[in-house]
Amino acid sequence: MRQGLVLxxxxxxxxxxxxxxxxxxxxxxxxxxxxxxxxxxxxxxxxDGVEYHFVDRATFEAMRDRGEFAEWAEVHGNLYGTALTExxxxxxxxxxxxxxxxxxxALQVAQRLPHAVxxxxxxxxxxxxxxxxKARGQDDPEVIARRLANARQExxxxxxxxxxxxxxxxxxxxxxxxxxxxxxxxxxxxxxxALAALLGGD
Ligand code: ADP
Ligand code: 5GP
Numbered sequence: 474m475r476q477g478l479v480l481x482x483x484x485x486x487x488x489x490x491x492x493x494x495x496x497x498x499x500x501x502x503x504x505x506x507x508x509x510x511x512x513x514x515x516x517x518x519x520x521d522g523v524e525y526h527f528v529d530r531a532t533f534e535a536m537r538d539r540g541e542f543a544e545w546a547e548v549h550g551n552l553y554g555t556a557l558t559e560x561x562x563x564x565x566x567x568x569x570x571x572x573x574x575x576x577x578x579a580l581q582v583a584q585r586l587p588h589a590v591x592x593x594x595x596x597x598x599x600x601x602x603x604x605x606x607k608a609r610g611q612d613d614p615e616v617i618a619r620r621l622a623n624a625r626q627e628x629x630x631x632x633x634x635x636x637x638x639x640x641x642x643x644x645x646x647x648x649x650x651x652x653x654x655x656x657x658x659x660x661x662x663x664x665x666x667a668l669a670a671l672l673g674g675d
Contacts, residue, residue: 476662478569479560479586480504480654481579484594485624486549487606489640493594494573496647501654505570507559510536513551516611526556544574544581549619553578560586569654576630590657591634592650597641599624 484490498504510526512533521527528536533552537545545554555572563570572582582589596602602624606617631637638649661668 475567475666476588477505477563477567478654478657478663479563479572479582479589480569480657481572481574481582481589481591482594482650483574483576483579483591483627483634484640485596485602485627486620487602487609487624488594488596489605489643489646490573490594492643493640493647493650494571496643497650497654498571500647500651503569504654505563505566505568507555507563507570507572509553509555509559509572509574510542511551511553513553543585544578546575546577546581548575548577549616549623555582569658576627580630580633588662590636590653592636592638592653593628593631593634594646595628595631595637595639596624597639 482490482494494506498506508522508524508526510528510533512528512530513525515521515525515527519525530552533554536542536556537554541556541558542554543557543560545552547553553575555574555578560570572578574582579591583591596605603617603621606612606620612620636653638646638653640646657663
């Protein structure tokens with residue numbers, strides 16, 4: 474069985490990560506997406522089971538206490554976590570999987586899955602990050618202020634990632650992300666079928 478690519482993507486809120494991931498998945502529809510659990514209320518248009526599994530705090534904490542999360546973290550005052558089943562289903566299918574998770578979660582995944590590939594998306598400037606958060610128009614002013622305050626600590630962790638892409642121009646940044654996926658698919662561990670075809674199974 475091919476070892477699927479586990480692609481972890483993090484960014485400070487507002488950098489454009491959700492938009493980039495949506496476009497990456499449109500360009501590469503074979504990529505799976507890990508649907509996280511969260512206690513955050515849905516934003517307008519978000520659907521349960523699609524963007525997130527929306528659960529209350531008691532449900533989340535019960536899952537956490539049963540050890541059902543591969544990683545979890547409190548982010549901007551809400552709980553977020555990746556259920557182990559999300560990783561298992563993709564691994565069993567040999568499918569590449571994208572995880573949209575914060576820095577704390579990314580470092581937990583890196584410990585659990587040493588082959589995971591970590592990509593950090595940077596905004597071009599702090600001013601542009603604030604402009605995008607306000608332009609999105611989906612969060613209250615105090616939520617935006619909290620997210621901006623957290624952004625500096627998050628960006629300080631970017632050197633621990635394998636790749637850093639700058640989301641200045643969306644199209645160009647998307648090309649960088651696609652290049653990362655293509656390059657990572659060429660690692661020998663993910664080319665075992667091609668190697669076995671030439672060298673035999675043992
Ligand atoms: P995140 O998921 O990182 O919080 P979003 O994808 O929701 O961010 O993007 C935040 C806002 O910034 C959205 O309104 C989005 O349309 C806008 N945006 C994203 N990338 C760019 C870009 N490269 N240039 C201009 N605006 C962008
Ligand atoms: P948002 O509320 O804007 O959708 O997400 C807020 C932050 O939580 C983002 O940085 C996002 O990557 C992160 N996040 C989403 N799902 C998970 C998860 O399952 N685990 C962790 N650790 N962070 C997550």
